Amino acid sequence: MNAQLHLFDALAWRLTQGLPGLRMGAHAGRIRGAGESFADIAPLLAHPDPRRLDLRRSITDPLGVLHVRRFQTRTDLRLHVALDASASLGAVAHADRAGLARLLAAGFAQAARRARDPFSLTVCAGDRVLHDQPPTRRSLAADLLDLPLAPAGRGTAALEAMAHDLPQERILVVLISDFELSPDELAALLAALRPRPVLSVWLRDSGFDAPSPRLGLAELCDPETGRRRTVLTTPRWAARQAQLLRDRQAALRRILAEHGLSPIEITDSIDVAELAASLSEAPL
Amino acid sequence: MTAARAILPALAAGLALVAAAGPGIEGRRELRDVLIVVDITRSMNVRDMDGASRLDAARDVLTRWIASQPCGARVGLGFFTERRSLTLIEPVEICTDYATLAGTLAGLDWRMAWEGDSMISKGLNHALNRARGLDAALIFVTDGQEAPPLPYSGPDGWREDSPGGVVLGAGGDQPAPIPKFDDLGRETGFYGPTDVQHAPARIGAPPTDAADRPGFHPRNNPYGEADLEGSEHLSAMRAEYLTRLAGERGMGFARLSAGPAALQATLAAHAPARRVATHRSLSPVFGALALAVLLAALLATPLHARKETP
Amino acid sequence: MIGFAWPPALFALPLLLLPLVIRWLRASAVPRLDLRAVEGRAVGPLLVALAMLAPAALILGLAQPYLRGGSTAYRGIGTNLVLLIDRSSSMDDTFAGRSPQGGDESKAAAARRILLDFIARRPDDRIGIAAFSTAPMLVLPMTESRTAIAAAVAALAEPGLSQTDVGRGLTLAMGMAHEASASDSRAVVLVSDGAAVIAPEVQTALRNLAARRQVNIYWLYLRTKGAKGIFEVPEPGQADTPHLRPERHLHIFLQSLGLPYHAFEADSPGAVEDAVTEIGRMESRPILTRRPVPRRDLAWACHLLASLCCAALAAARWLERRYAPRRPAPLLVPA
Known part of the structure; x- marks a missing residue:
């Protein structure tokens, strides 16, 4: 199993919103600064980082205000x-x-x-x-x-x-x-x-989604409450169990969606x- | 394990069904049919059995003895007085008719006696004949006091086939006074030396020692004067005499005071048994097996499967 | 009432609590039963009950229960009957007054045979037997047991005794009838072939008894050939004293008691039979009597019940299954 852990390397998650935070990481931060992905352009006065001066924007600016490019910081x-x-x-x-x-x-x-x-x-x-x-x-x-x-x-x-x-x-x-x-x-x-x-x-x-419809006696034990029920299992009973479970799962999905x-x-x-x-x- | 869980209860069901069907094995049981004959002459009224009269003690011991007999044994009841016995009830099965036997036994009374005499060897012979006719052994309860005293020729012998049985001796070893009753059954004291006959009637052959007796005369008084005084007004159990009578008749002798167990032991030694086939049920064996198998079936579920919790 | 032939087996009864702790079926874990709405609540308790009932029935069966025998009261048609039998030696003669020879039947034998018939025809009677010769004898206390009655009547076959003291015999028989029942009808049937003078004090005792409680009295007089009848009135001039005509005077005395009284004179077995039939007809009244109930074994029922329970339990094991089979898949889908 240890050897298969590397399979999980592929998992990646990305949040839609930027995150506040200063530590370097792999996720889009809310703070503008150095980084790889372009965020926006800001006046040099507001963001005094002349290394990222946006020449084209500064030249075309009618008021002659110097602009710098701002990048998304990466945060963890x-x-x-x-x-x-x-x-x-x-x-x-x-x-x-x-x-x-x-x-x-x-x-x-x-x-x-x-x-x-x-x-x-x-x-x-x-x-x-x-x-x-x-x-x-x-x-x-x-x-x-x-x-x-x-x-x-x-x-x-x-x-x-x-x-x-x-x-x-x-x-x-x-x-x-x-x-x-x-x-x-x-x-x-x-x-x-x-x-x-x-x-x-x-x-x-x-296995728990649909019990088998064979006729029989099943002693059921709830592992959480320890409650027991002995039931006579019939095709009708099994169908009803499956239906109830589908209804409940649909209800849970609805809550999650909410x-x-x-x-x-x-x-x-x-x-x-x-x-x-x-x-x-x-x-x- | 899984197969055993299904098979064991089915096996238990089968065993229980066999038990319900009631299988059995043939057994043998020894039963002794008995005619009980109780002496009801006046000496049986002597109260020397721990304060109770001999008759009461006999009633008590016999009732307990009957109660201890296995079902299937038959017991008849009679009494003895004068020179013969009279059967009241022919042998009946004791489990069905225990109450009747106990009632009749309780009704035995000295007042039933049609004569005051007590000729024990004659009565014993009569009772033995009667018992033989009824195909039963004899239990003869008496104190051994012959009244009037035995003739000089001695007691009657016995030369026939004997059905066996027990002579049950009632009374103590110390001579005790005999109560006296009037016509209406009220006790009026005790018999005195002058109330009773102390020697046999002067009939038949004279005693061999008659010549040594006072007043002996070969022609005018061949019996001598030996019957003027004696102790026949007092009564003790004549164990020696009864043992002799019993021995001559193939019977055993037991003391009433020794209780029902001694009576049973003596009877077993001196009366032939009737062997009957009995059905010994094996149901309890199969029932016990079924119970064991059922418990095994209950315990056959593995512990982890009884309560599945992770 | 239930008794046990081997009560120590009952000490094993706590074993039947085991099924409360150990379940009969193996459990399978199913999460959130409360959300699954599983029905069938009654099956579980039923199985526990069966698993408790089976060992309980087996243990009871081991203890061998039985319904105690005894007797049960019921209403029948009959009476409390005391037979008072003459055991004097003259009863051993025939009706002709001779010793029985060849095919002859003695008076005692005829009476015995006819009485046995009579008793056999009347299953509801409670019967007691008393006899008398010189002294009265209690032969059989009042009983419903037919075997005991038959044994006591059969014992009457023994040769009789000496004399006849009918008075004391009557006292005993009437006393027995008195004690037999407080409410139902009572009857004394005197069977004799003769009578004797009743002493004055016995007469007084009998009159006292008669005044206390009503008893029907029947006298079946077995008349020997040549003997004087009880109804014959002596011709004038002939002596008429109790000593010479005891039968006639006993009849007069019994009539004077003020009780229902019937006398029958029989000079042949056939006449005895007729008389007994007539007595039976008159003595047919409702009576509260008892019928013996034999002891009844119940162990077989316990074992049968246990067998059925075990069979049901075996069927439950046979039907046993999990909610879903336990077959966990590998954690990772193989690539």
Whole structure:
């Protein structure tokens, strides 16, 4: 797995708005100055940098005011991975979602390192924080692959608490979750994260989307609440389950859309190329 | 493991079904049919069985003995007085008719006696004949006090086939006074030395030692004067005499005071048993197996699968 | 009432709590059941109940429960009947007054046979038997048990005893009838071939008994050939004293008791049968009696129930499946 981490080098993210900040990085800064991409032209008096004098503009200026070209500064962006490791993440059918989450965290760490961005990580299990990594520029990816991840707890209390402690600016929050949440819970979580740019990664297990229609008895156990139900499984029951799930997923997507988010859905396993493609298209 | 989880409960169901069907093995059980004959003569009223009269003690021990017998055994009831026994109930199965037997036994009373005499060897022979006719062994409860005393020729013998059984000796070893009742059944004291006969009637052959007795005269008084005084007004259990009577008749002797267990042991040694086939159910065995298999089936679910939590 | 043949097995009953802790089916984790609206709430408790019921039934079966036998009260048609039988030695003669020879039937044997028939025809009677010769004898306390009654009647086959003291016998029989029941009808049937003088104090006792409670009295007089009848009034001039005509005077005495009283004179087995049938017809009244209930084994039912439960549990295991099969895909889509 370690060898495959380089696949994640391709991940890149670009925010639509410039960022305030002085540290050199790979992202468009709000401050005008030296850089590679042209921003605008300003009077020399306002921006006394005669090295970037725009001769053509200065000559054609009817008032003879000297103008300098201003460039976008490049600044860095903290990448914060928020991992929702509530107990539901441990339910396995067709996907090892805990493993997926761990690999994704490591992949984003790898990508952040490549982009020379600081990386931080919070693993929340219900109302407990399992793991808290302060921002660092060290290479964490390999360590994260071995991160002990025991999904536990229920709800999003720790995630919301974490959101309050995060800085408001120069941060991109990657929310990795199975989104086994009710629409209300999701809305509350997203409201807590606002106004930070959020990249939502939805880990899906196709096995739970549609139970098999064979007749039988299934003892179901909710890993979060420990609640049990023994159900008689029939084709009708299976169809109703699938329909209910589709409705709920549609509701969740609507909530995300209301917050200007379009989730990156990862079903069963990660296709890095596709991930990179959807990442570049994600509205941030 | 998965196969076992489905097969074990099915196996338990099968075993329980077999248990419900009630399989069994043939067993043998020894039963002894018995005719109980109780002496109800007046000496049985002596209260020397821990304060209770001999008759009451006999009733108590016999009731407990009947209750201890296995179902299927048959018990009949009679009593003895004068020179014969009278059967009240022919042997009946004790589990069905225990209440009746206990009621009749409780109704045994000295007032039933149609005569005051107590000729035990004759009565015993009569009862043995009766028991043999009923195909039962005999339990004969008596204190061994012959009244009037045995003739000089001694007790009656026994020369026939004996059905076996037990002579159950009632009473203590110390001579005790015999209560006396009037016509209406009220106790009026005890028999005195002058109320009873102390020697056999002067009929039949005279005793061999008659010549040594006072007043002996070969023609005018061939019996001598030996019957003027004695202790026949007091009564003790004549264990030696009863043992002899029992031995001659292929019966055992037990003391009433030793209780139902001793009676049962003696009876087992001296009465032939009727062997009956019994059905010993194997249901409990199959039921226990089914329970064990069911518990195994319950525990067959692996621990991690009982509560799947990551 | 339920009893147990082997109660120690009941100590294993706590085992039936195990299914509350150990589930019968293996669980599969499904996130957010509350959002999935899974139905079928009743199946789970049903399985737990089955898994508890099966060992419970097996343990009960091991304890071998049974319904205690006993008796149950019911209303029948009959009476509380006390048979008072003459055991004097004259009963062993025939109606002709001779010792039975060849095919002859003695009075006792005829009475025994006819009474056994009579008892067999009347299943609801409670019957007690008393006998008398010189002394009264309680043979059989009041009972419903037909086997005991038959055994006691059969024992009457033994040769009889000496004399006849009918008075004390009547006292005993009437006492038994008194104790038999407080509300239902009571009857004493005296079967004898003779009578004797009743002593004055016994007469008083009988009159006291008769005044206390009503008892129907029947006298079945087995008249030997040549004996004087009970209804015959002696011709004038002939002696008419209790000592010479005890039967007639017993009849007069019984009539004087003020109780319902019927006398039958029978001089042949056929006449005895007719008389007994007539008594049976008159003594058919509602009676609260008891019927024996045999002990009934219940273990087979427990085992059958356990078998059904186990079969259902086996079927549940056979139907067992996961919500979705556990087949995790590789983390990365192979390139």
